[in-house]
Amino acid sequence: MFYTFLRRTLLLALLGPALAACDTELEKPYQEVGGQIPTFLANSLNTTTKYATGEIVSFELRFAQQTAPIREIRILQKIEPGRDSTLVQTIPYRAAYSRINRADTLLVNYVVPAGVNKANVRVDAVVVADNGQSKVRSFSFRLAEPTPTITIDAPTNVTAPSDAARAPGDVVRFPVRLNVGGINTAAAITTAGTLYKDIDSLITYVKVGTQAERRVARQRVPVGTGAQTGGTVGLNVDVTLPAGSSGQPLVYRFEVKSRFQDKPTLPAPAGAPSIRSSSATAAAITPTTPTALAAVRSATLVFSGTAGGDQAAYDLTNFTTVPAGDLPASKDVSISSIATNAVQLKPLNATKFVRSTAAVYAAATLNSIRQAYQTATSAQVVQLDNVVVGDVVIARLRNADQYVIFTVTGISRTAASVTLTLDIKAL
DSSP, X not given: OHHHHHHHHHHHHHHHXXXXXXXXXXXXXOOOSSOOOOEEOSOBOOOOSEEOTTOEEEEEEEEEOOSSOEEEEEEEEEETTOOSOEEEEEEEOOOOEETTTTEEEEEEEEEOOOOOTTOEEEEEEEEEETXXXXXXXXXXXXXXXXXXXXXXXXXXXXXXXXXXXXOTTOEEEEEEEESTTEESOOSSTTOSSEEBOOEEEEEEEEEXXXXXXXXXXXXXXXXXXXXXXXXXXXXXXXXXXXXXXXXXXXXXXXXXXXXXXXXXXOSSSOOOOEEEEEEEEOOOBOOXXXXXXXXXXXXXXXXXXXXXXXXXXXXXXXXXXXXXXSOXXXXXXXXXXXXXXXXXXXXXXXXXXXXXXXXXXXXXXHHHHHHHHHHOGGGOBSOBXXXXXXXXXXXXXXXXXXXXXXXXXXXXXXXXXEEEEEEEEOO
């Protein structure tokens, strides 16, 4: 027993210094210095790439405190080519917990500063805790010109060739140029061109004589696409000269608009943006009186035998039938088939047809039928099937600026032939 006790005593004596040495090497418990930094959660920061000076950019911050309460939120900005950030807002913290977002939220309305075109602006949102710790989130954009530009080139008469005298019903084309020299995006402040806000729309107005100006049309720009741009845009605006405007000056004005966000968009509902616009006025157009057509002329076509015979084709410039042996160049309309008791009409030259209506026939002038034909591009054909009494047809003769309108007044059939009668209006 004494031996065992002595052995244990000696063992402890030997291990004592070693155990003391191990104890001195253990790390002391971790102590927090300064507290934890606040946490930024998912944030609805802005992703738009360009804004104009004076616009109000709204964004939402979502954050959470950690070991110390939030003290304030600071909004800073740095404007190229400057190298330093400046403080633009200090917002004291107020508890605003959102159950939907499960975080403290803050809606910030930030006013876009002044600067040179295409300058990059960086916005920093800094959440500061009472313990001095902070967290930063940032977004950037470039400064754009808010007001678009517009110019108008000389108009042309689309309906008549060689820019003939305009008459009511004619289509006049105005070539419009927007933001000449403008660009839609910029990679650097040195990028060539002027960076513009996106164009929203182009409005066309007309003033007839002494009447009040009225809106004719509104179109999105660019036409036919949802992707808008601030870059250079060229487009043709076609307007139909108003009926009854002969002898009265027509003044067309074109106004281009871009959106300018000068009202806070948060909290909802969003404030409607205002606009920035420019306009250009074209020189006055005074339409002439429409060109009347001559008295009605009657024509008769007869298809006989198997090939049609000498009276199956008609010259609509000389108003005479054309023998079968004559050249096709003068055969503007012919009965080409009577198979299955159905009458078919064709030109044998470059003439084309457009089916029309009795109302158009009754009020026909050279200008009105030319315009009706020109606007019916998808209905221009070289063959009319199943022609019946009452059909109205506009013909453009031989691909020239020469038009007639005729109506089918009678169809008479025998076992071997068909007789067709027409009433024709032409110059």
